[in-house]
Amino acid sequence: MRSFLTPAAGLTCLFALAATGCSTASGGASDGAPGSGTSYAPYVSATTAAGTDSAGSPGTYNLAFVISGGGECTPRWDGVSGTGDADVRSRIAKLKKSGATVRVSFGGASGKELATTCDSPSALADAYGKALDAAGSSQADFDIEGRTLTDAASVDLRSRAIARLQKQRPDLEVSFTLPVMPSGLDSHGLALLESANERDVQVATVNLMTMNYAESYTGDMGDYALTAAKAAHTQLKKVFGLSDAAAWEGMALTSMIGANDIAGETFTLEDAAQVRSFAEKKGIAWVSMWSTFRDRQCVKGAPSRDDAATDCSGVRQKPGAFGRAFGG
Numbered sequence: 001m002r003s004f005l006t007p008a009a010g011l012t013c014l015f016a017l018a019a020t021g022c023s024t025a026s027g028g029a030s031d032g033a034p035g036s037g038t039s040y041a042p043y044v045s046a047t048t049a050a051g052t053d054s055a056g057s058p059g060t061y062n063l064a065f066v067i068s069g070g071g072e073c074t075p076r077w078d079g080v081s082g083t084g085d086a087d088v089r090s091r092i093a094k095l096k097k098s099g100a101t102v103r104v105s106f107g108g109a110s111g112k113e114l115a116t117t118c119d120s121p122s123a124l125a126d127a128y129g130k131a132l133d134a135a136g137s138s139q140a141d142f143d144i145e146g147r148t149l150t151d152a153a154s155v156d157l158r159s160r161a162i163a164r165l166q167k168q169r170p171d172l173e174v175s176f177t178l179p180v181m182p183s184g185l186d187s188h189g190l191a192l193l194e195s196a197n198e199r200d201v202q203v204a205t206v207n208l209m210t211m212n213y214a215e216s217y218t219g220d221m222g223d224y225a226l227t228a229a230k231a232a233h234t235q236l237k238k239v240f241g242l243s244d245a246a247a248w249e250g251m252a253l254t255s256m257i258g259a260n261d262i263a264g265e266t267f268t269l270e271d272a273a274q275v276r277s278f279a280e281k282k283g284i285a286w287v288s289m290w291s292t293f294r295d296r297q298c299v300k301g302a303p304s305r306d307d308a309a310t311d312c313s314g315v316r317q318k319p320g321a322f323g324r325a326f327g328g
Contacts, residue, residue: 001043001064001109001143001177001209001256001290038279040327041103043254043291044095046077046088050293053095055320056327060101062141062288063092065108066131073118075131079111083134092135103139104131105177113148115158124161125168138169141207143177149188159192159199166202175205177254181213182224184231193239204250205285208232210275211256211267218264221255222271226278229253245283253279254288257295257322258313269317272325280328287326295322 041060044053053061066083069076075083092102106128107113118124132140142162148154166172176196178189185193185208196203210225217224229251236247253275255267272289279287289295296319298312308314313322 001145001211001254038276038284038328039286040323041252041286041288042323042326043105043288045291045293046091047081047085048293049091049094050295052295052320052323053292054098055292055295055323056325057098058100058323058327060103060139060286061095062103062105063135063137064105064291065111065143066104066106066114067108067111068114068117071112071117073114073123073127075106075114075127083131089134096136101139102135102137103141103173103175104135104137105141105143106131107143107145107148107177109143109145113142113144113154113158115154115161116148116151118157118161121157121160121164124157125165128161128165129168132169132172138171139173139175140165141175141177144192145177145179145209149179149192152191155192155195156199159195159201162196162201163199173204174201175207175252176203177207177209177252179212180208180210180228180232182217182227182231184228184235190235190239197240205252206232206236206250207252207254207286207288209254209256211254211265211290212261213265215262215264217262220271221260221265221267222274225253225255225267225271225275229278229282229284248282248284251284252286252288253284254290256290256308258315258317259308261308266315268315269321269325272322276326276328289322289326292323295320 039059040056041062042058043062043064046063066075067079069079077088081088114127210228233247257267259266293311294313296312297317298309
């Protein structure tokens with residue numbers, strides 16, 4: 001976002017919710033029964049509040065993004081603000097006032113993800129830990145896309161660092177946010193999950209970025225999201241030996257609201273309602289969107305319907321309408 005191997009006997013199970021005896025940080029049921037419900041966890045700016053942050057009553061906020069500061073092994077919000085920045089700490093405290101939790105999202109489409117700048121698993125684990133501690137969070141999201149997703153060295157280093165961090169913090173809940181097509185996850189996304197599995201990382205959720213497919217995908221974005229989810233569901237079942245229910249419970253869906261980065265791709269309020277309904281029916285862990293600060297109509301003269309804007313949706317709507325649709 002703007003910014004396969006079946007586990008061998010004795011390995012830590014990939015999904016924390018996938019098998020009896022594994023921790024169930026995300027609330028999944030080991031017997032394959034439906035989970036307790038689909039939560040809403042939008043992506044928000046960690047540095048700047050938006051009037052639409054609370055629309056839909058989020059249960060969790062995904063704080064975007066922690067990346068490398070200055071190309072070094074130093075975690076910074078947006079690559080600029082230190083993890084202990086007073087304004088960011090104040091913002092996080094306000095987000096938590098409603099009872100919501102915060103999940104620290106590392107990576108994104110811009111800047112350098114820490115695994116590309118840190119030189120050892122211990123240094124990388126420490127960098128991730130500093131950001132988590134500063135946010136008071138036990139939830140880590142790794143948004144890996146673009147060139148970073150194809151960098152095998154950083155993929156392996158990240159897996160080793162996360163496994164190390166989870167040994168230090170047994171309650172750490174990990175999600176991977178990955179690009180997807182209507183045909184499912186690509187080979188790079190699957191290789192990342194394989195790496196996590198080989199390094200004994202316990203992954204609570206695979207979050208699918210159901211957005212920005214390609215210029216040939218000009219149909220209904222809600223339908224594409226559901227098609228992508230179904231394809232990825234089949235992949236997760238096969239790769240990790242999961243039941244139908246466990247594979248759905250180990251999935252999250254994130255849509256880019258309004259006009260997407262690809263011309264002709266527009267995700268509507270009707271699409272949001274469609275995705276929410278589907279997620280509830282399947283028992284998907286959570287739904288999300290990019291992002292709360294885009295959840296408003298553009299002012300006159302802003303980008304047209306077919307251009308993605310950074311601070312508005314590009315479609316006609318009331319402020320917070322997408323948040324309310326995803327929040328159910």
